[in-house]
Amino acid sequence: MNFVLVLLRLMRPRQWTKNLVVFAGLAFSANLFKGALVSRTLQTFFIFCLTTGAVYIVNDILDREHDRLHPEKAKRPLAAGAISPETAGGMAFIFLAIALTWSFILSLPLGLTVLAYVALNAAYSLGLKRVVILDVIVISAGFVLRAVAGAVVIDVVISPWLLIVASLLSLFLGFAKRRHELVTLGEKAASHRPSLGEYSPVLLDQFLGMLSSCTIMAYSLNAFTSVTGREHNLLMLTVPFVIYGILRYLYLVYQKNQGGSPELVLLNDRPMLITIVLWMVTVGWILRQG
Secondary structure (H helix, E strand, O other), X not given: OOHHHHHHHHHOHHHHHHHHHHHHHHHHOOOOOOHHHHHHHHHHHHHHHHHHHHHHHHHHHHHHHHHOOOOOHHHXXXXXXXXXXXXXXXXXXXXXXXXXXXXXXXXXXXXXXXXHHHHHHHHHHHOHHHOOOHHHHHHHHHHXXXXXXXXXXXXXXXXXXXXXXXXXXXXXXXXXXXXXXXXXXXXXXXXXXXXXXXXXXXXXXXXXXXXXXXXXXXXXXXXHHOHHHHHOHHHHXXXXXXXXXXXXXXXXXXXXXXXXXXXXXXXXXXXHHHHHHHHHHHHHHHHHOO
């Protein structure tokens, strides 16, 4: 297989959609149409693409034996033997060096945030991923750091409610993924991911029910009570999109047995994709009103 294609597969570009969280600070500080700030945020997005790509490579190196037990993950380049761990590790080091250097040149607070993200993922890979509940909380913290990065790089204060929304939504998606893994792998679940042995479908169903409600409530409070929400009170019109999106995702998890790859759900499910586009267009239009 072509080396470049193998490298791209290792970096999982489909999951780079998660890095779009860095645009939250730009959008909700009403700076979405300021060219210089858009440029800085776009650079931050690419920095996180390199960073997360390196993190995915390291995780695949550490998990390659466990991945061979998973019907889908067994096709990953390292698990399938398409690239050596040494070569993959070298590329991860290069990507990480570029990302950290770029982030510190762009902004000291950004560089420190990216460094914190790397440290958090190192702790996850080296042990926290085996700790029930905490494994998903750490992933959620990664989303929050992305949002923080998008705010510090343009020197704005991000709404605490927006950080809460990012936390709750990422927890929701993370536990939905754990449920899909548990249901799909059955008795092999604990062999693939040790923490899965501590979960049960009933427990995860309760988590999803609680988190879906909390996410909708937190987003609504952000739309009504944050500084941006008070200045642009039409943001309340975006709440129905969020409610439908959450309910649609629950439908896909329970009725279609999806949720194992949130990025695929967001890109492949047409109603979900339309909802996201409509939400983005509506938010952009409202903030443009000044």
